[in-house]
Amino acid sequence: MSPEHIGFALLILGIFLLLGKWIRMRVELMQNLFLPASVIGGFLALFLGPGVLGRIAGNFFGEDSFWITGILTEEIMEVWSSLPGLMINIVFATLFIGTVLPGLKRIWNVGGPQLAFGWSLGWGQYVIGLLLALLVLVPFYDMPPFVGALIEIGFEGGHGTAAGLQETFADLGFPEAYDLAVGMATVGILSGVIIGIILINWGVRRDKTKIISNVKGMSAMKKAGIVEEEDRNSGPEKTVRSESIETLTFHFAIVGLAIFIGYLLLEGITWLEAALFGSDFMTYVPLFPLAMFGGLAVQFFVDKYDKHRLVDRQMITSIQGFALDILIISAIATVSLAVLGEYLVPFLLLALFGILWNVFGFFVFGPKMLPDYWLERAIGDFGQSTGVTATGLMLIRVADPETESPALEGFGYKQLVFEPFLGGGLVTALSAPLVFQFGPIPFLIFASVMLLIGLLMGLLYFGRKKAE
Template sequence: MTPNQIGFALLYLGLFLLIGKWIRIRVKWMQNLFLPSSVIGGFLALILGPQVLGRILKPVTGEESFWSTGLLSPEIMDVWSPLAGLMINVVFASLFLGTVLPNLKKVWHVGGPQLAFGWTLGWGQYVFGLLLAILVLVPFYDMPPFVGALIEMGFEGGHGTAAGMQQTFEELGFSEAYDLAIGLATVGILSGVIIGIAAINWAIRKNKTEVVKDVNESSALKKAGIVEFEYREAAAKMTVRPESIEPLSFHFALIGVAILVGYGLLQGITWLEQAIIGSEFMTYVPLFPLAMIGGIIVQLVFTKIDKAHILDRQMVMRIQGFSLDVLILSAIATVSLDVIGQYLVPFLLLTLVGIIWNVFGLFVLGPRILPTYWFERGIGDFGQSTGITATGLLLMRVVDPEMKSPAYEAFGYKQLVFEPFLGGGLVTALSAPLVFQFGPIPFLIFSAVMLAIGLLTGLFYFGKMKE
């Protein structure tokens, strides 16, 4: 593969992102679903690529024809396939860069109920997913037990986490889990937005919301994904002078350092494990959770030495957002429809179990765990546990556009404790290797205990609080 082919493959990414944005602007029902342009572009690339258009044209044009792979050549697909696994390291290394840890008392008071609720939803996905695997998927479909962890990986973790686990799935002997996880992440985003918008409409009609009373309040520009003129502000701050180093370059370099720190940690832990214990468990662990720890270490260092405040959170978020767009588009475009078709019934069962648990959590557990503004706060965690963090934020923005409720603040505090473990954190990354190494029963018991802690703390402690 030549450098020109790699370059053109990356240019195609930008083209499909723009087409996705154009479709979002022109198609009203996609606006109403608040679908990201990366998801739209990814589906379009999937349809126009070898998986769909190529299969339709191949019998007509022949296997040697350019059209046998649709509009996307094999070289483009070869470049796109590993992109998601690379970009997830950028996304996770950026999670805590530029953030400031708030007062712990406030975190506990405001974010505690949110953490209990999110913790319950996350661990519940493991419990019911593993039960489904043990009782149905392993005996009847000859699948490995760790597929029970795919609900949390795909729903909570999203495309990035699923992509980051690709090599791990291959080493565990079931590479098909990657395509299933990407499929679950895609269905999760769609169901999260569709069910979330439906839930918001229901909540408004039933007077369950305390802020917004009309879901159609959004302007035409907002539905199209364009910031209204009066709300436009700088995307990031110029904290360093361009003649010394471009601010974008500086922040990208810091993220690179965070990833390198994470890589060093992973290599060191792997070496110690092999030298002291003689096992190879850490060889199954992907890089991205360690990249997140690397980001925390870099942030701690900058907290001590950065007296001029040159580390700008907004700039970090722009890099993170770009990486996430590339990640989602490339992951959806390269998913194998063959694998999903081969395991269609298990895929549908995993999807159904995950959605039912999340809907139960929102409508039954949410009012009982979250002491105030339960719907505004609960819909954010529902969105995250069904789709990704961005889905949760999107739904909260619909139901609380001016941030009048404590939903955003509580959600942010929760992430400080939640993200290092679930939703793509250490537990998400370690779950499949742990189930593979020790069997599903020990991890199921552990997950049930974690679920009980979150549920009981939420129901009998935070649920009784009045803010």
């Protein structure tokens, strides 16, 4: 991949962001749905890429046609597919830079309910999936029991985890599980975005949201996503002189330092674990939770030594918003829409029951577990549990565009415990081999116990605190 290909792919991504913004400004339906330009542009790119336009063109002009990839080249799609994994590190690294560092009490109070809610949704997917496998998929479709784990693998693990388990599925004697897992990841992202937007709009119209309200009273400018001229401020402060370093460049370097610290932490812990215990637990942990620790380390240093207040929170927030927009549009644009064949009915059953469980959890557990801003907070975990972390972040951005609620903060705290296990972590990676090795019943019992712990913590501990 040449630098020219990378640069050109980023330019095209920018054009789709502009088209998304133009459509948001012109189409009232998009305004009423509160769709960000990144989501609109992402779906536009998805439709014009190999997944939709390319497939249609292939049917008419053949597999060797110039239009087989739509209007987007393979090089563009390759660059875009790498962006979500990079941008999510920036999003989490910027969570605490320029803010007052939270104490352990706040982390527990804000992140605890999110952890209990997300933990319940994640382990519940294993329970639902394994029950479905034991009662329907194994006896009627002659499939191995570990296919019950594909709901969590596809929904929370996403395409990356599914791709990483391709050889594992082959070793377990059912390589078709790879196509099912990728299909689950695709359905998860699409349903997460679509159903998530529907849930946010339901919440707005039923006065369940605290951030977005009074839709009928919104001005046309606000619906279009434009700040009124009289409400515009000067934006982020210039904290350094341009002849030394541009303010944006300085803050971007600060964010880069936070991510690098997270990388060193991950590499150090991985090496130490291998040297002391001979295990590889930390190799399954993604970088972005450690990037958040890097941001905490940077902010600790800033609190102590930044006497001239060089770090501006507004500038950091702008960098975070930029990364989120790039993450969202590239994640949606590169969704795979490969058609599933032989196992279509089992696939649809897994997807349907997984979605129903997440929707049930959103409506039943969300209001009872989350102490405040329940919809803004629950929508992020719904998005992650249906379509990976990026979907959760996107839905939080729709429900809370100015980060006025603790939704993003609590979502970030939750990842510290959640990600090493679920959502692409150790349990996600090892679930299929564990079911294969020890059988579905022991894993089902274990998943049920984990689900029960999440429900008890959420409903009886955090739920009672809310009632008080």
